[in-house]
Amino acid sequence: MATPTLEKTDEAPSAADHLVTVTFRIRRFNPEEGPEAVWQDFELRIDPKERVLDALHQIKWELDGTLTFRRSCAHGICGSDAMRINGRNRLACKTLIKDIADLSDGQATKPITVEPIKGMTVLKDLIVDMEPFFQAYRDVMPFLITEGNEPTRERLQSAADRERFDDTTKCILCAACTSSCPVFWNDGQYFGPAAIVNAHRFIFDSRDEGGEQRLEILNDRDGVWRCRTTFNCTDACPRGIEVTKAIQEVKKALITRRF
Known part of the structure; x- marks a missing residue:
């Protein structure tokens, strides 16, 4: 599956100096397309001080509107956006990209993996029952x-x-x-x-x-x-x-x- 890429080309180079290139590897599942989940990569230019939830918003709003996940308050209170990020259960709205990405020379050396929490039936993408x-x-x-x-x-x-x-x-x-x-x-x-x-x-x-x-x-x-x-x-x-x-x-x- 091709990797969608998001680059903000309308910004001046100096304004984008703080951005880094990060690949988000997301476990996708759509029951209408088949019984098996697949991994899909999305490459972003993003501020490392942003949260994983911000990255998911960018992907959904600007790359792939079919990406499905839960979120509500976005401030660590509602508990809606619990998911497995790099193999650990976390809230996407409290997880900073800089804290979980191995950054070197303006890019992450490894993808950040995002998948639904375990032990519950997956309804679609990152949403579980x-x-x-x-x-x-x-x-x-x-x-x-x-x-x-x-x-x-x-x-x-x-x-x-x-x-x-x-x-x-x-x-x-x-x-x-x-x-x-x-x-x-x-x-x-x-x-x-x-x-x-x-x-x-x-x-x-x-x-x-x-x-x-x-x-x-x-x-x-x-x-x-x-x-x-x-x-x-x-x-x-x-x-x-x-x-x-x-x-x-x-x-x-x-x-x-x-x-």
Whole structure:
């Protein structure tokens, strides 16, 4: 397949001195064209301080409008643009080209590879079916559960109690952790790290009264005990959540019933 090339010829040479030549090797899949995915190269002249998402925009807007990927806020909050970049799960909107390209004499010596996250059905190009992921999230009841009458005032919580689950409130449901997990790759029935992280957020919330219910859900054969502590999830999390630590705390709560 020919390599489309984008060069901004209307710029003065001095204005383009900071640009570098980078080849993006993207894994393409179109179910209407065939059952197999193919790799396609796109060569760009681009500022190395730009993000991978900016490069994907250039390709889609100026080279190949059929390229398909998800993105929304473009600022690392929505989690929409999680993908495998150079073999690692990352958010395209937070990954700078200069941080992942081997640059020499104004060009990258190797292509930057971009492909969909693993363990989920690819719908087209970089888009995967997220429904199983979100079903696991819904299954752990990610909402506050209380009993008795509705309070007449705000449910108060100390700073120490709030800090207990602060780390797991940072999850943006990008699926980078879950799709980096070897257990999830081999068995899509596993709840996965993200679901467990979001269960942790409520299990250890002092205002919540549904901890026992969530623990029983995660005590299932496809629950928390499937974790093999490879730390892939922690390494993949773009928000810096200590995912493996949260999973171990849920395991401990299941054994001790103290949380």
